[in-house]
Amino acid sequence: MLCELYVENFAIIGQMRLQLGQGLNALTGETGAGKSLVIDAVALLIGGRGNDGFIRSGFERCVIEGVFSHPFSSELEKALQDMGLIADDENDTLILSRELIRGGRGQCRANGRNLTLGQLRLLGRLLLNIHGQMEHMLLLEEEQQLRLLDSYGGFALLQIKEQVGKAYAQMREKQKLYDDYEQHKSARQERMALLVCEIAELEKAALKPNEEEELRRESQRLTYAEKLLALAADARHELSGASGASEALSGAVAALMQIVRLDGQAQALFERLESLYYETEDASRELDNYAASIGTDAYRLDELENRLALLGRLKKKYGGESAQLLKYLEKVRSELNTLDEADFSGGKTKQALEEAEVAYTLATEQLSAKRLAAATRLSAAITDELQLLCMRQASFRVDLPADNPSAVGKEKALFMISTNEGEEFRPVAKIASGGELSRIVLAMKVILAQLDSVPTLVFDEVDSGLGGNALNAVAQRLAYVGQSTQAIMVTHAPVMAAAADRQLHVSKHFAEGRTEITVYELNGEERVGEIARMIAGDNISETTRSQARELLIRY
Numbered sequence: 074m075l076c077e078l079y080v081e082n083f084a085i086i087g088q089m090r091l092q093l094g095q096g097l098n099a100l101t102g103e104t105g106a107g108k109s110l111v112i113d114a115v116a117l118l119i120g121g122r123g124n125d126g127f128i129r130s131g132f133e134r135c136v137i138e139g140v141f142s143h144p145f146s147s148e149l150e151k152a153l154q155d156m157g158l159i160a161d162d163e164n165d166t167l168i169l170s171r172e173l174i175r176g177g178r179g180q181c182r183a184n185g186r187n188l189t190l191g192q193l194r195l196l197g198r199l200l201l202n203i204h205g206q207m208e209h210m211l212l213l214e215e216e217q218q219l220r221l222l223d224s225y226g227g228f229a230l231l232q233i234k235e236q237v238g239k240a241y242a243q244m245r246e247k248q249k250l251y252d253d254y255e256q257h258k259s260a261r262q263e264r265m266a267l268l269v270c271e272i273a274e275l276e277k278a279a280l281k282p283n284e285e286e287e288l289r290r291e292s293q294r295l296t297y298a299e300k301l302l303a304l305a306a307d308a309r310h311e312l313s314g315a316s317g318a319s320e321a322l323s324g325a326v327a328a329l330m331q332i333v334r335l336d337g338q339a340q341a342l343f344e345r346l347e348s349l350y351y352e353t354e355d356a357s358r359e360l361d362n363y364a365a366s367i368g369t370d371a372y373r374l375d376e377l378e379n380r381l382a383l384l385g386r387l388k389k390k391y392g393g394e395s396a397q398l399l400k401y402l403e404k405v406r407s408e409l410n411t412l413d414e415a416d417f418s419g420g421k422t423k424q425a426l427e428e429a430e431v432a433y434t435l436a437t438e439q440l441s442a443k444r445l446a447a448a449t450r451l452s453a454a455i456t457d458e459l460q461l462l463c464m465r466q467a468s469f470r471v472d473l474p475a476d477n478p479s480a481v482g483k484e485k486a487l488f489m490i491s492t493n494e495g496e497e498f499r500p501v502a503k504i505a506s507g508g509e510l511s512r513i514v515l516a517m518k519v520i521l522a523q524l525d526s527v528p529t530l531v532f533d534e535v536d537s538g539l540g541g542n543a544l545n546a547v548a549q550r551l552a553y554v555g556q557s558t559q560a561i562m563v564t565h566a567p568v569m570a571a572a573a574d575r576q577l578h579v580s581k582h583f584a585e586g587r588t589e590i591t592v593y594e595l596n597g598e599e600r601v602g603e604i605a606r607m608i609a610g611d612n613i614s615e616t617t618r619s620q621a622r623e624l625l626i627r628y
Contacts (some may be wrong), residue, residue: 074559075201075529076166077140080114082129086590087583096574097555100592101603108563108579111416112203112533112588115139115561119197120181120190123173138170143201146526156192158183160460169196189477201529214502219486221521222471233443237436238480245385251426261412268409271391275402283397292377305364313357320402322350408429415466444473444484451520458516462550463543464509466494469501469516486622488517495599505584510545512539518558521548532562536569548572552628567607571624576600 085107100108104422117123118137128135129618143165145153152363153167171193173179179195186198222232294301313319329343384395391401448471455469468491476485492509501517504510532551536544545568552572554560562569570576576595579586595603604621605613 075139076142078111078115078118079136079138080111081135081137081539082135083114083117083127083133084110084129086110086114087587087590089590089592091577091592092594093559093577094575095555095559095603097552098561099573099576100138100561100571101565101570101576102579104565106579106581109533110590111579111592112531112563115201115531116167116203117173119201119203119517120194123171123179123373124343125173125175128173130174131364131391132170132175133243134174136170136172138168141167141169141488141529143397144528146199146528148526150568151197152195152199156183156188156196158186167200168191169200195488197528199580202268202527202529203531203533209359212392215361215485215487216416218471218488219481221450221517222444222447222486225451225521226443230440230443230447232595233436233440234481236256237440237482240429240433240436241480242435244426246424247422251422254422264413265409265489265575268405268412268496271405272402272409275387276399276404278383278398280286280384280387280399280402282396282399285381288381288384289375292381301367305360305367308428309357309364312353312360318355319350319357321364322346331616375401401456433478437478440475441484442481444486448486454520455516458519458550459512462516462546463541464492464512464516467492467509467513468498470498512543513549515547517552529559529561532560534563534565536562536564536566539566544568548628553554565607567604567621567624570604570607571621572628576603 074095075093078089078093080089080091082088089111102108104272113121113127114137117127135418145167153413160205168182168184170182171179172181181188181190183193183196189198216524223230258344276315311317326346329339329346330340333343387398391398392399399608411520412509450468454472456467459465459467459469468490470491472487472489473484474487477580488501489515490501490504490509491498492504501510501513503512515532535551536547539547544566546567548568549572551569553573562573564570577592577596578599579590579592581590583589601621602613604624608620609617
């Protein structure tokens with residue numbers, strides 16, 4: 074509920090503080106007194122378009138501040154939570170402010186914290202709803218009409234709607250998986266074909282760890298086999314041939330043996346030479362074995378060179394030595410298995426999507442049936458309400474045209490009206506007559522007052538174009554709306570003013586060289602006098618005062 078409005082340097086308003094209460098609040102005053110300026114200030118507070126023209130002449134900025142009190146709707150609580158905001162716990166209030174700076178961008182705040190204009194508009198739409206003479210209210214917007222119909226349908230309908238939302242989310246998830254599968258199917262199959270070829274090539278190569286090093290060593294031995302044999306023979310000759318090292322060491326060992334017999338101190342030297350002799354003999358035998366191991370098979374050399382060439386090509390193609398190639402082979406095998414599983418899962422993905430589509434369709438069919446029943450009831454209820462508002466030939470209808478599948482179902486709600494018997498139904502939002510539109514909106518508000526989460530409703534001259542019984546009926550219904558929702562109206566009709574729970578007088582006067590607007594609440598005889606003025610203008614008499622008192626007693 075909007076409990077206080079503060080306006081500073083807005084248009085011709087210097088400074089104004091307006092106290093509002095629960096129920097129906099009426100703003101009255103002479104034509105041109107500035108009543109609509111108050112509504113314009115409220116519109117700016119909740120995110121309306123601003124410009125320098127709103128700033129009072131001679132000042133650089135204007136400020137509008139609104140204090141809203143609990144209870145707040147669950148939608149508003151969530152919006153505040155999403156923005157990281159909370160209401161003032163001490164006063165149980167939410168304070169919105171809007172400041173326009175001449176030539177600048179201005180500022181928006183909630184409880185002193187800066188907001189974007191978009192955030193302010195979101196909060197404003199959840200706090201207050203303004204209906205001007207030809208301005209569509211929030212509840213006349215198509216997306217809101219479906220929400221209002223669903224609320225009117227009750228808990229059972231809302232439960233099914235929640236199921237539809239979950240089924241839609243599941244269907245979208247499955248659709249995304251299937252689309253991803255289809256989108257990458259061709260690329261996946263191309264990749265699988267490439268991997269199959271790579272795996273076949275690497276498996277055919279029968280790779281072994283560190284194979285290249287061994288192959289190079291064997292190839293080098295075969296390449297230099299003749300030279301190695303010749304060198305081995307030379308070494309063998311130097312060790313064991315005539316006058317070779319072995320023969321010399323044998324003679325030295327024999328001589329030292331004689332010395333040891335005569336002098337034991339030469340024993341160690343004898344043992345060393347004897348060991349050298351045996352080492353030489355052993356080395357000679359190993360040279361024979363080495364020479365015997367050297368092959369001269371030209372075919373084997375060709376095999377080795379071909380194998381090394383193959384490994385070289387694989388290294389160039391895939392990178393790395395044999396060990397790295399083996400790791401790459403395992404990697405592509407794993408990738409192929411993964412892609413193969415993904416390709417195989419295509420059928421399962423499609424089946425899961427089809428099952429999700431069936432679940433969504435079943436849920437939406439139940440929702441559509443509930444909505445049709447609710448639409449029938451709501452159509453009859455609002456039509457009856459229009460009769461009470463002196464639109465006796467009017468008929469209201471809720472159509473459910475098909476819409477693109479979404480989280481809220483497969484149809485949208487469209488509020489339709491036929492204002493005269495025999496006329497075709499048209500969307501309520503396109504009704505040309507301001508008086509008719511006002512009464513239609515009022516009729517919907519009466520029916521939906523308990524369902525609409527917006528706590529404050531503003532009517533700007535809702536009585537324009539009305540008179541007689543219609544005006545009296547509108548006054549009665551507005552008073553009824555005020556029993557469950559805060560309503561603020563600008564009116565020139567004494568009947569409307571008398572129906573209000575409180576009446577605030579807007580006046581314009583000239584002071585200190587400038588025009589000023591003031592607003593104050595009327596009580597007792599002041600209120601009687603203002604309603605009498607609304608009846609007879611400046612020709613107020615005891616008769617008009619009596620009429621004013623009678624109106625106040627009646628309502």
